[in-house]
Amino acid sequence: MTSPEPLDLLHLGRERVIGVYLLETDDGLALLDCGPASCFETLEQRLSERRLALADVGHLLLTHIHLDHAGAAGTLVREHPELRVHVSAVGAPHLVDPARLEASARRIYGDDFDRLWGELAPVPEANVELVGERVLGLECFPTPGHASHHVSYIDADGTLYGGDATGVRVHPSEFVLPPTPPPDIDIAAWHRSLDVIEARDPARLALIHFGVFDDVERHLAELRRRLDEWAERVERGASEQEFVTAARREALGATREDLPAYEQAISLVDSYAGLRRYFDKRAAA
């Protein structure tokens, strides 16, 4: 099989921010993550460019339930009631009843919520499948760290669909960032998840933000290094302003023209907040 290609959902009109994947599986076509409802029409357009309709896709495999990855799941099921939605057991209740997820996202994004994400429709429980160790011929395994309920998938060709566990890197840049938003970042768990990924020796990484990369070892080493650097800065007491300024300076050094795509895929302010919360929780424990 050739390397997979992201379906660019042109989030807010920008290229290379959110790209989902269309997979041939043991049971027909599957989407790997679906993006937010605000990208639904673009998703349909990407399918129609391949002479496909949503009804041709039998399955949706989700890495985690954050809105940029799974926000459109309920909308997709409403349009295509046969769709099977595969998700981790911890994530599933939030798809069925997204009220809490929506309330907390509205607190963060305020008036911008609707423009960014669109509606958050519930997924009927009857459409939900809890993932096990194998899903449609892919291996599936927990990869907590970015989110406690995060899972990753690897296919027989060695393509690893690691969601946000494998970081943010806008093709063709080499620069890798760890998205660390609230509420349940866990640095130690994230490193263990990267151990588990490396043990599977993937041939390539298919990132949602954004693109497919085959320099796996270098990519994951940079992700680990930057995760530790960011964590250390926040642990040592950097302010939000200091954290954001330093991260942006590094990004500018590495990738001037792709910076807007990076900053749309990963909020540095949220990343600071997630790390701050992680260390505050640990201090309180």
Ligand SMILES: [Zn+2]
């Ligand atoms: Zn994401």
